[in-house]
Amino acid sequence: MKLDQVAVQLYTLRKTCTTASEYGATLKRVREIGYKFIEISGVGAISPEELRSIADNEGLTICGTHEPALTILNEPEKVVEKLQILGCKYTAYPHPAGVDLRDPAQVERLIAALDKAGAVLTQAGLVLCYHNHANEFAHYKGRPVLEAIYAGTRPEHLQAEIDTYWVQAGGANPTEWCAKLSGRLPVLHLKDYAVDEYGTPLFAEIGYGNLDFKAIIAAAETSGCQYFVVEQDTCPADPFVSIQKSLQYIQENLLS
Numbered sequence: 001m002k003l004d005q006v007a008v009q010l011y012t013l014r015k016t017c018t019t020a021s022e023y024g025a026t027l028k029r030v031r032e033i034g035y036k037f038i039e040i041s042g043v044g045a046i047s048p049e050e051l052r053s054i055a056d057n058e059g060l061t062i063c064g065t066h067e068p069a070l071t072i073l074n075e076p077e078k079v080v081e082k083l084q085i086l087g088c089k090y091t092a093y094p095h096p097a098g099v100d101l102r103d104p105a106q107v108e109r110l111i112a113a114l115d116k117a118g119a120v121l122t123q124a125g126l127v128l129c130y131h132n133h134a135n136e137f138a139h140y141k142g143r144p145v146l147e148a149i150y151a152g153t154r155p156e157h158l159q160a161e162i163d164t165y166w167v168q169a170g171g172a173n174p175t176e177w178c179a180k181l182s183g184r185l186p187v188l189h190l191k192d193y194a195v196d197e198y199g200t201p202l203f204a205e206i207g208y209g210n211l212d213f214k215a216i217i218a219a220a221e222t223s224g225c226q227y228f229v230v231e232q233d234t235c236p237a238d239p240f241v242s243i244q245k246s247l248q249y250i251q252e253n254l255l256s
Helices: 010-016 020-033 048-057 069-074 076-086 104-123 145-151 164-169 174-180 213-222 239-253
Strands: 006-009 037-040 061-066 090-093 127-131 159-163 187-190 192-195 201-204 227-230
Touching: 006 010, 006 239, 010 020, 010 037, 010 239, 020 048, 020 239, 037 227, 048 061, 048 076, 061 076, 061 227, 069 076, 069 090, 069 104, 076 104, 090 104, 090 159, 104 127, 104 145, 127 145, 159 164, 159 174, 164 174, 164 187, 164 192, 174 213, 187 213, 227 239
Parallel strands: 006 037, 006 227, 037 061, 061 090, 090 127, 127 159, 159 187, 187 227
Antiparallel strands: 192 201
């Protein structure tokens, strides 16, 4: 993993990205900390043109986005238009909101819809990924739902954006999942998993939890990963301090 493959997910900084002016100030700090790439999610109602121009002005490249689940499935052409404005290739289906993963019919409809939407992006030279949480590790016909999603879609229509924290929370092994998705893992969410003294799971800065990121990154690189995205859903204090701690750990321990 090289430094120019490391991004930060703006969902971590969502509270300081509610307006265009806040977004600009946030990106300035992100660049000063040392990141070169951003993934956009959780920002306010800022036009794609502004998102792109402000990022360009701050010397940051947008490497991907998360778009609303229903927009991806029902209006993929709108996603294509936005990504073309942003100048980025990747987006991710963020969460199966409103889908009952216990219902086989709903799971099958989701799989078919993802494949269909992904085909629209593929035709435009773009890539749809699937971002997992823990609930996709519920079993469906004897295997995790996430496995069924990838088995039921064509690789050229749906790639992976594995989230290391949520794989661990789902009772699976992040390293094994990175290896399993060889050739299908262009983006990886680096998110550490810790517990407090009571055993309550916590989001942690990279290197401050319990995940083996050396093994995870090695497996992801072998699988062809292009972007490694730092994300922390909640931070103990200032999220800018958290993303700086994560980047410092990466620079000192994980770069090749």
